[in-house]
Amino acid sequence: MKISVRNLEPTKVKLTITVDPEEFAPYLDGARKEIAKxxxxxxxxxxxxxxxxxxQRVGFAAVAGEAVNKAVPDLYSKALEEKKVRPMAQPQxxxxxxxxxxKDDTKLKFVATVERRPDIELPKLEGLEIEVAKPEVTDEDVNNRLETLRKRFGTLxxxxxxxxxxxxxxxxxNATIDGESVDSQEGVSYELGSNTMLxxxxxxxxxxxAGEETTFEGTLEAGDHAGQKAQVKVKVNSVKTEELPDLDDDFAKDASEFDTLDELKADVRKASERDAESRQATEARDAFIARLEEGAEIPVPKGVKADAVAEHLKNLKTDEKSATPEQKKEAEESAVKELRDQMVLDTLAEEVKVQVSQADVTNFLASIAQQYGMDPSQFINAIVNNGQLGSAVQEVxxxxxxxAGMRAVTFKSGDxxxxxxxxxGEEAQDEESESVEAASAAAAVADEVSKDPKSSK
Incomplete structure (x- = not known):
């Protein structure tokens, strides 16, 4: 098999693949056997x-056509591997x-044009030091958590x-448009200042x-008239205030397993410190990725970027035509960062020679299924049927x-x-780990499956 490579863009490549007759012959034989059945x-x-x-019966052209359908994907994959091309989209x-x-001497020849991951040069991990701010827990943090706990025991x-x-x-x-009622609700409890409705x-x-009413203009956020201006009449049936319990030993006994407020405060401070350490680990991850990308030119494939932007706009419940300039900017910035992070992590995984086993992927998908209360076998089958298995492997x-990369560097806060x-964790525990991106990807599939039970069969 002869493979010629032409770079059309930094992130797009054209492969011209010419197949020797002896390499195409097994596919012809396989096609004949399938047709014979x-x-x-x-x-x-x-x-x-x-x-x-x-x-003679069906014609050589039909046999060759069947053989080409099987040969082209196989040989395309071999060409990618041989030329170290990492595709990021389906090829043309x-x-x-x-x-x-x-007896025709003509060789099978096909062209594959595909967007690929660009070559990225990462800094050496050995000896690399990354600065991360040390988390601090203040009295205000503790008091805020106690206040949240008080609200759980408040009464109206x-x-x-x-x-x-x-x-x-x-x-x-009661919302009206042109004098016609389009939506109404009764007995709704609403906290003033929460800004959670209109x-x-x-x-x-x-x-x-209580007993008073007024009318104002608002934009409807749901229903058949979402996004439209309406005249909204609101009537107050009653007004209540929230009374919170005193912060004392009695409260500590009611709200926890502790007998005194001092013991409760100490426990709340420990919980705050654990959360702060977790945030620090997240900040360390972000700082590590940022260091890998620092000073690097990382072009993003245009077609892949367009698809990612469209997906982000979809999450914002809009599309390219109706999105505001601010929404388009937000979607593009998010898509570009997400794709660059993914490409850098893919490159890192290759450099540290990551091996993803079947157990890695199975454990990961099973944990996501468990979170959604789904049968792991059905969920994994759905992942396969929806063509998401490759994405799951890549995310793991x-x-x-x-x-592995974060273990290889040193994180410091000052000295x-x-x-x-x-x-x-330890290297042996990698198979049990999950990334936020992987969880999100699998969770999205879980949502689809839970909506359509047939897809899991």
Whole structure:
């Protein structure tokens, strides 16, 4: 097999592949055997028809066509491996020459044009030091967590006064467009200042007492009229304020297994410190990836980028035509960062010689299935049927490469060397690790499967 490579762009390559007759011959034989299983020829059992008879019966062109369908993907994959091309999208395949008869000297020739991962030069990991800020837990952090805990034990008490920020109002809503009611809700409990419903609702409610009502203009966010302006009439049925328990030993006994407030505070501080250490590990990961990309030119394939931007816009519940300039900018920046991070981690995984086993992928997918309460076997079958297995393998490889790379460098906060072993684990534990990106990818498939039970069969 002869392979010529032409770089069209830094991230796009054209492979011209010419196949010797002896290399194409096994595919012709395989095609004849497959066709023999499907045709009835007098005097021969199905599946046992000689190749020459098949050529006469269905024509060599049909045999060659069947052989090409099998040969091209196989030989394309071999060409990628031989020339160290790492595709990032499906190729455009153009079959240019095919032998027309058994004795034809014409060689199978096809062209594959594909977007690929660019060559990326990473810094040497040995001796590399990366600065990460040391996490600090303040009294304010502890007090904020205690305040959140207090709110869980708070009670709502009715008040005879106008509603204000932080109060809870029981309200009725009726939205109209051109005088026609398009949406209405009754008995909704809403916290003023939370800004979790319609724009303008907080301002409309501020200062209203029970039994009073007003009308304001707002943009509907859901339903058949989402995005449209409407006149919204809101009536206040009642106003309540939240009363929180005192921070004392009695509260500690009610809210935890501790007998005193001091013991509860000490436990809350430990939890805050654990969270801070976890954030530090995340910051170390981000700093590590940023160092790998520092000063490097990392072009992003145009077609892959366009698809990624479209996916990000979809997550923002819009598309290219209706998206605002701000949404387009956000989607593009997110897509480019995501793709660059992926390409760098793929390159790193190759450099540290990551090996992804079947157990790695199975354990990873099984853990995601468990999170979604799904049968692991059905979920893995769905991944395979949806063509997502390769992506799962790639994500696990990125995760293992990331952990191996982070273990090879030194993280410091000032003069202090940071110990991240609790988060990086040991090399033998890699098969149990997951990246955020891998979890997100598998979770998206899980969502699809949970919506359509047939896809898991």
């Amino acid at each position: 499907q045709v009835n020829v007098p005097g021969f059992r199905k599946g046992h028809v000689p190749g020459k008879i098949i050529d 395949l153009d079959v240019q020459d095919v032998p027309s008869t058994e 008490v009715g008040v005879d006064r106008p509603a204000g920020k932080g109060d809870f109002a029981n309200i009725d809503l 724009d303008g609702l907080d301002e409309a409610l501020d200062g209203l007492s 490889g990125r995760s293992k490469g990331l952990l 202090e060397v940071l110990d991240l072993s609790a988060f990086l």
